[in-house]
Amino acid sequence: MNVLGIDFTFFAVSDMQKSLAFYRDVLGIPLACLVHEGTWAEFEINPGTLVLGQGYDFTSPGGGTVALAVEDVKATIEELEQAGIHIHSPLGESAVCFWAIIKDPDGNSVIIHQRKDKTVG
Numbered sequence: 001m002n003v004l005g006i007d008f009t010f011f012a013v014s015d016m017q018k019s020l021a022f023y024r025d026v027l028g029i030p031l032a033c034l035v036h037e038g039t040w041a042e043f044e045i046n047p048g049t050l051v052l053g054q055g056y057d058f059t060s061p062g063g064g065t066v067a068l069a070v071e072d073v074k075a076t077i078e079e080l081e082q083a084g085i086h087i088h089s090p091l092g093e094s095a096v097c098f099w100a101i102i103k104d105p106d107g108n109s110v111i112i113h114q115r116k117d118k119t120v121g
Helices: 016-026 073-082
Strands: 009-012 033-035 040-045 048-053 065-069 089-093 097-103 109-115
Touching: 016 040, 016 048, 073 089, 073 097, 073 109
Parallel strands: 009 048, 065 109
Antiparallel strands: 033 040, 040 048, 089 097, 097 109
């Protein structure tokens, strides 16, 4: 086998409308498509895709984690707090990055992430 890369990250959700509002409206990620009678949503976030699915039996809500790269993690945290989003894990720092963790409406972890060298992916 020769794995070429990650095509998408999948999060199971319990309420697609709440999740769409969170990812599209709060986080500002453009919705690429909504298919299968509104049970499958895709957000193109280069170099990959974030997929939300409601009612699929291969996973359950609240068990995933994705790290979203941002230009300025501190400014993003401030924006999220102003929007009423609870910061689950406050600003952290390692030798290579800064991060904070929030939760989506189903409890999936969303890491707000900034590499110190400004690279993405």
